[in-house]
Amino acid sequence: MLERYRAILSGKKLPYYLHTAEDEHYHLIKEEELRELHNKNLKSDVPPLVLKSELAHRMLEHCELCEWRCGANRIRGETGKCGVSAETKISSVFLHFGEEQELVPSHTVFFSGCNLKCVYCQNYDISQRPDAGRNVHPKILAERLDHGGGINVNWVGGDPTPNLAYILGVMEYMKEPLPQVWNSNMYLTKEGMLLLAKLMDVYLTDFKYGNDKCAKRLSGVDDYTMVVKRNHIIAERTGDLMIRHLVLPGHIECCTKPILQWIREHLQSPGVNIMTQYRPVYRASGYDDVARYLSQDELNFISQLKDEYTI
Numbered sequence: 001m002l003e004r005y006r007a008i009l010s011g012k013k014l015p016y017y018l019h020t021a022e023d024e025h026y027h028l029i030k031e032e033e034l035r036e037l038h039n040k041n042l043k044s045d046v047p048p049l050v051l052k053s054e055l056a057h058r059m060l061e062h063c064e065l066c067e068w069r070c071g072a073n074r075i076r077g078e079t080g081k082c083g084v085s086a087e088t089k090i091s092s093v094f095l096h097f098g099e100e101q102e103l104v105p106s107h108t109v110f111f112s113g114c115n116l117k118c119v120y121c122q123n124y125d126i127s128q129r130p131d132a133g134r135n136v137h138p139k140i141l142a143e144r145l146d147h148g149g150g151i152n153v154n155w156v157g158g159d160p161t162p163n164l165a166y167i168l169g170v171m172e173y174m175k176e177p178l179p180q181v182w183n184s185n186m187y188l189t190k191e192g193m194l195l196l197a198k199l200m201d202v203y204l205t206d207f208k209y210g211n212d213k214c215a216k217r218l219s220g221v222d223d224y225t226m227v228v229k230r231n232h233i234i235a236e237r238t239g240d241l242m243i244r245h246l247v248l249p250g251h252i253e254c255c256t257k258p259i260l261q262w263i264r265e266h267l268q269s270p271g272v273n274i275m276t277q278y279r280p281v282y283r284a285s286g287y288d289d290v291a292r293y294l295s296q297d298e299l300n301f302i303s304q305l306k307d308e309y310t311i
């Protein structure tokens with residue numbers, strides 16, 4: 001587990017983002033050709049950071065980074081379902097000591113805004129206010145991340161997905177061999193996932209639902225299980241994978257169990273962290289099932305499961 005991550009920390013491997021190439025004037029190439037070049041490169045090598053960055057910035061003109069596929073021209077000031085503008089807003093940047101043991105201290109960048117609308121969002125003050133926070137020049141953030149004392153860089157929110165172009169812009173200024181951690185709900189498109197491939201060293205994912213009905217009702221999204229399962233499989237091919245699952249009250253049978261079963265059947269050996277700290281916040285009081293804390297019976301059941309699954 002976390003083999004790539006450990007090899008980077010011990011100096012045996014470089015993080016993907018430090019595999020660079022000469023600038024080949026990618027800004028002069030049409031988007032379709034850029035994409036072809038990127039995907040061809042992905043099969044045999046590590047695509048240059050500048051190529052990924054150029055492609056991500058072009059995608060902002062018709063945003064399809066996540067499966068909402070809004071098509072918003074964010075460069076021209078349009079916003080999509082996430083409400084995140086092209087001018088990224090950061091809620092906070094700090095050394096996080098509360099992540100999984102292997103990851104701390106993790107230099108964490110919390111973006112404002114999210115592409116999901118979970119009624120019980122545990123971070124709603126950040127995720128549902130895409131305009132809150134500050135825009136920070138990529139160079140300034142890069143210097144802080146390079147010299148801030150973290151053993152990795154942890155891109156989170158809200159969700160990092162709408163901010164991928166900005167993140168690549170920051171990496172272009174970074175110099176230190178810090179593993180890059182993608183901490184996300186994983187509701188990206190395949191195009192978005194391919195940009196992350198051979199860029200992110202670790203995927204720290206949030207796997208929420210075991211069926212589409214719960215996903216639609218509580219987070220407002222379509223095709224959740226197809227998208228998130230596909231993206232976990234893509235993630236595992238190029239990076240280390242650690243999956244978090246926040247247990248929702250009343251959702252052990254319909255969500256927790258099917259998720260764990262799917263992980264067991266379809267993934268190699270990801271880290272799994274089953275989390276029980278659910279709090280009924282934000283709009284949860286309007287939904288009977290998630291309007292409460294986990295019961296003692298649910299906690300007892302999960303503690304048995306944890307023996308089997310937790311890292």
Ligand code: SF4
Nearest residue numbers: 063066069070080082
């Ligand atoms: S990130 Fe997703 S929700 Fe936001 S504009 Fe792009 S496609 Fe729409």
